Amino acid sequence: DQQVKQNSPSLSVQEGRISILNCDYTNSMFDYFLWYKKYPAEGPTFLISISSIKDKNEDGRFTVFLNKSAKHLSLHIVPSQPGDSAVYFCAASSSPGKLIFGQGTTLQVKP
Amino acid sequence: EPEVTQTPSHQVTQMGQEVILRCVPISNHLYFYWYRQILGQKVEFLVSFYNNEISEKSEIFDDQFSVERPDGSNFTLKIRSTKLEDSAMYFCASSEEAGGNQPQHFGDGTRLSIL
Numbered sequence: 001d002q003q004v005k006q007n008s009p010s011l012s013v014q015e016g017r018i019s020i021l022n023c024d025y026t027n028s029m030f031d032y033f034l035w036y037k038k039y040p041a042e043g044p045t046f047l048i049s050i051s052s053i054k055d056k057n058e059d060g061r062f063t064v065f066l067n068k069s070a071k072h073l074s075l076h077i078v079p080s081q082p083g084d085s086a087v088y089f090c091a092a093s094s095s096p097g098k099l100i101f102g103q104g105t106t107l108q109v110k111p
Numbered sequence: 112e113p114e115v116t117q118t119p120s121h122q123v124t125q126m127g128q129e130v131i132l133r134c135v136p137i138s139n140h141l142y143f144y145w146y147r148q149i150l151g152q153k154v155e156f157l158v159s160f161y162n163n164e165i166s167e168k169s170e171i172f173d174d175q176f177s178v179e180r181p182d183g184s185n186f187t188l189k190i191r192s193t194k195l196e197d198s199a200m201y202f203c204a205s206s207e208e209a210g211g212n213q214p215q216h217f218g219d220g221t222r223l224s225i226l
Contacts, residue, residue: 031211032210032211032212033211034211034214036217041219042219042220043115043117043202043204043217043218043219043220044154044202044217045217046214046215046216049211049212049214051211051212089154091154093210093211095167096166096209096210096211097142097144097159097161097166097167097206097209097215098156098159098167098169099146099154099156099215100156101153101154101155102153103152103153104153
């Protein structure tokens with residue numbers, strides 16, 4: 001199932017700089033997109049979501065951008081902090097309740 | 112902050128045995144889910160459950176799997192006759208409503224190891 005793809009398995013940024021995590025999708029019927037963060041030995045934690053009718057949603061240091069024509073979304077974290085180091089999953093929703101996840105991107109924020 | 116709790120954190124079972132994974136969703140949530148993540152692979156949807164019925168299930172969720180809400184607080188996933196390929200991390204999740212605008216809240220998972 002390749003409907004949601006995160007092509008970068010890892011990303012390393014310096015503390016205080018911007019982290020940009022990318023996600024591509026193929027199904028134009030997705031109505032919501034969500035980002036989750038996951039620490040080792042814990043479950044995914046919801047970060048931020050965006051409706052398919054919007055192109056931007058912001059919550060504190062986290063902003064998600066959606067480009068429907070390109071079927072692409074990105075999560076911006078600014079400024080990045082060492083505590084942001086985790087695996088980030090992009091997920092999409094088409095039918096109510098079913099989330100389709102990407103493979104995840106491991107973010108490392110260096111002090 | 113309310114959270115989803117899962118027990119046990121690690122379950123080791125012989126192939127062919129039945130296993131029950133337990134979850135306590137957030138108390139005011141009405142929609143419940145199971146996902147799994149095989150080591151090195153994506154998190155995959157298994158099943159959604161609402162009003163004591165399965166709402167949707169994936170191809171993975173075959174006749175060997177079942178879910179139940181035996182009382183007002185627990186939500187369980189049963190695998191009747193486990194196979195080696197059932198070894199994975201199993202995550203329970205819950206949400207207030209089913210729409211994509213209602214984020215699902217996940218537990219910390221049960222690591223299932225089939226020997």
